Amino acid sequence: MSRLPRPQSSPDAKGFVPSLKRKIIPEEDDIEEQPAKKGPASTGFRPKPLHASRNATNAIASGSTTSASTSSKPAAASKPAAVMPRPLTRPRPPVAARPTSRGASAPPVSTVTVRKPSSSRVPAALGKHIASGGATATAAAPDVITNLHKRLATLESARTQDTERLASLLESSAAAATSSSSAATSAAVVVDVQTQAELLAAQAQLASTTAQLGSATAQLLSLQTEFGAAQGALRAREAAEADARRENLALKAEVLAGKTALAAAQDESSELRRALAREREEGEIRARRGERLLREAKDDLEECEGKLVKVRKELEGAVSGEVGMQERCRVLEGRAERLAGEVAQLQAEKTAWAVERAGWDVEREAWEVEKRRGEEERRSLHGMVMELKGNIRVFCRVRPVLSDEEAGAEIAYPDAGLPYPSGQKEIVLSSTGAEREWDAGMGNKARREVWGFGFDRVFTPASTQADLFAEISQLAQSCTDGYNVCIFAYGQTGSGKSWTMEGGGTEETQGMIPRAVAQVFRVAEELKDKGWTYTMEGQFLEIYNETITDLLSPPPAAGDPPRKHEIHHHPTTHLTSVSDVLTPALTSPAQVLALLAQAQGRRRVAATLMNERSSRSHSVFTLRIRGVQDGASGGEGVRVGTLNLVDLAGSERLATLGHGLGASVAGGAGGERLKETQSINRSLSALGDVVAALGSGPGAHVPYRNSKLTYLLQNSLSGNSKTLMVLNLSPLAAHLNESLTSLRFATKVNNTTIGTAKKVQVQNGKA
Numbered sequence: 001m002s003r004l005p006r007p008q009s010s011p012d013a014k015g016f017v018p019s020l021k022r023k024i025i026p027e028e029d030d031i032e033e034q035p036a037k038k039g040p041a042s043t044g045f046r047p048k049p050l051h052a053s054r055n056a057t058n059a060i061a062s063g064s065t066t067s068a069s070t071s072s073k074p075a076a077a078s079k080p081a082a083v084m085p086r087p088l089t090r091p092r093p094p095v096a097a098r099p100t101s102r103g104a105s106a107p108p109v110s111t112v113t114v115r116k117p118s119s120s121r122v123p124a125a126l127g128k129h130i131a132s133g134g135a136t137a138t139a140a141a142p143d144v145i146t147n148l149h150k151r152l153a154t155l156e157s158a159r160t161q162d163t164e165r166l167a168s169l170l171e172s173s174a175a176a177a178t179s180s181s182s183a184a185t186s187a188a189v190v191v192d193v194q195t196q197a198e199l200l201a202a203q204a205q206l207a208s209t210t211a212q213l214g215s216a217t218a219q220l221l222s223l224q225t226e227f228g229a230a231q232g233a234l235r236a237r238e239a240a241e242a243d244a245r246r247e248n249l250a251l252k253a254e255v256l257a258g259k260t261a262l263a264a265a266q267d268e269s270s271e272l273r274r275a276l277a278r279e280r281e282e283g284e285i286r287a288r289r290g291e292r293l294l295r296e297a298k299d300d301l302e303e304c305e306g307k308l309v310k311v312r313k314e315l316e317g318a319v320s321g322e323v324g325m326q327e328r329c330r331v332l333e334g335r336a337e338r339l340a341g342e343v344a345q346l347q348a349e350k351t352a353w354a355v356e357r358a359g360w361d362v363e364r365e366a367w368e369v370e371k372r373r374g375e376e377e378r379r380s381l382h383g384m385v386m387e388l389k390g391n392i393r394v395f396c397r398v399r400p401v402l403s404d405e406e407a408g409a410e411i412a413y414p415d416a417g418l419p420y421p422s423g424q425k426e427i428v429l430s431s432t433g434a435e436r437e438w439d440a441g442m443g444n445k446a447r448r449e450v451w452g453f454g455f456d457r458v459f460t461p462a463s464t465q466a467d468l469f470a471e472i473s474q475l476a477q478s479c480t481d482g483y484n485v486c487i488f489a490y491g492q493t494g495s496g497k498s499w500t501m502e503g504g505g506t507e508e509t510q511g512m513i514p515r516a517v518a519q520v521f522r523v524a525e526e527l528k529d530k531g532w533t534y535t536m537e538g539q540f541l542e543i544y545n546e547t548i549t550d551l552l553s554p555p556p557a558a559g560d561p562p563r564k565h566e567i568h569h570h571p572t573t574h575l576t577s578v579s580d581v582l583t584p585a586l587t588s589p590a591q592v593l594a595l596l597a598q599a600q601g602r603r604r605v606a607a608t609l610m611n612e613r614s615s616r617s618h619s620v621f622t623l624r625i626r627g628v629q630d631g632a633s634g635g636e637g638v639r640v641g642t643l644n645l646v647d648l649a650g651s652e653r654l655a656t657l658g659h660g661l662g663a664s665v666a667g668g669a670g671g672e673r674l675k676e677t678q679s680i681n682r683s684l685s686a687l688g689d690v691v692a693a694l695g696s697g698p699g700a701h702v703p704y705r706n707s708k709l710t711y712l713l714q715n716s717l718s719g720n721s722k723t724l725m726v727l728n729l730s731p732l733a734a735h736l737n738e739s740l741t742s743l744r745f746a747t748k749v750n751n752t753t754i755g756t757a758k759k760v761q762v763q764n765g766k767a
């Protein structure tokens, strides 16, 4: 905002118009409040302020028509009642309104220091607005001009008022001059002087105001000029600013593009850094590997160098030893020549040996033929011997006293030391009288008795399973020749029947059944060389209380009726069969052993007083064998045989059983055992009866049907079969009487001659 020029004060004002020193204040912010100074007011005369002029001045200074804020004096209008009417023609301000003591009671007059106006400040301020961005410059410039116009109007108004007042003062002065009163004249003179002074001051102020008006008008023109220039500059500035904005936008776009490029470059740089790191890492790995390979190569090189040194040394040694080697070569060559001669000689000998061996082979072949013929002859002679001996033979075997048993009976073997077949056939039992303590059947015999018996063979307690089988094997294998064979173990409970027939779990203690089966398989295998092909099948039955059970079949399910097994004898082939029993094909001894173990688990075993593991039933294992010779025709090329291996139930007497059971024998478990024993004894008696009938001669009735056992074994007990009874005896004194009973029964069987065994007749290849 421009400032008005400082008005010139009247040189002779002498404090009458101090208020006129309050110069036009162009801007409020240029006003500095200062303490009141003792000016003309201190003279004791306070001139009447020209309110209109002052207001106009203040309006110019503040840019508005109000001046209250800049004047501390009370307005003249507020004290009209205090103004005394002047006696003169022209009005005077009331005396009371004037201060009586100059400066003492006058309020301090605030003086306003008006800064020196500078015509250059307005354009500079306007230029400053323009230079500061131009946004407010264009808006502020019209305001400045408007204010200037307002101030001009105000000044015009003030000048008009001052002119009017001046005229008023002149009228007052004229009126005062015409006054006639001397006192009033002197007072009017004073007033006139004052009025003249005020008039002068007003004229001066008018002149000043007029001057200010001219100055303001000039300033306005100058400002308008500056404003036009400023507007031009502003438009140029705005154009430049628009250019700058466009340039700024372009630059921002460039910056954005640069940032994008920078980000891409940074990504690429990161990728390159990572690739570099990878390459560096791989390079390090390769370097390490290279170092390792280098080390290994160095080691190898060192090793090679060591070897080279060694080889060089060896080479040097070899070179030095070459002479010796050449000598040795010559020796070896001589030796090779000699060996070549020996080889030639040996070749000649070998040829001679080959010729000789061919002769031996022919001879061996002749021997083989002779051996087979001898075997055939042996078999034939064996059969003849067996037939001459009769078809029932009896062996007697006494088991050893077991570790937990005491008091063995007196048993002697008079011919045990003599060689078989003349010796080893006798057994002698003696009583000492003590036997009565254990055996009620001995009665009151107190005297010593001796009983001697003779059988086909007697085996002492020291005999082994192998010893017994050596005598049985020929009989067992005769089934491969087409005979029916029956081997049964007889004896009281606990005498060793099961041991004899089944034996223990080891090869050494195997009983007659597994050994006989193995023997039959072995012979059948041997006979393959002679063109014989054998097939076998097995059957394992149990007879308990005259009821047959198939030991190879699983027991019937709970609630199912027991199976019924009927015994049939073929009228012409004399082969025996039992209905509804399993007869699996037997292919190996191991399979047979498995079947036997299975069957034994199903046997009824009940505790008795005589032997806790006593078999209370007869078991009959039957092996049927059929051999067919290649190329043979008719019955000569077919052999059909049966091997029955029978483990009879214990043969203890009822008296022994009753003695052992005491009072309970008639009922409960004892009654069951009694029934079992009676059944067993009945069947054993039936066996004795059958043997006795067979010994009675041809045509006698043989009661085979009296028991299931004898009926089942009918074809093996008849005159066409080979039968062996192994009598097992207990060695205990307590069992002496029972042993005597068994010995007598066996003797009866042994003395029975029931004809000669005959092969099973096969007609047209069918047995």
Ligand SMILES: Nc1ncnc2c1ncn2[C@@H]1O[C@H](COP(=O)(O)OP(=O)(O)OP(=O)(O)O)[C@@H](O)[C@H]1O
Pocket (backbone or CB within 6 Å): 398, 399, 400, 402, 461, 491, 492, 493, 494, 495, 496, 497, 498, 499, 500, 611, 613, 614, 615, 616, 648, 649, 650, 651, 728
């Ligand atoms: N020659 C022997 N050598 C060793 N121990 C034997 C011999 N004979 C039998 N024994 C043993 O004597 C005991 C009775 O034998 P075993 O069970 O064979 O009699 P058993 O006549 O079959 O009886 P049961 O009629 O009750 O079946 C068994 O412990 C058996 O091992």
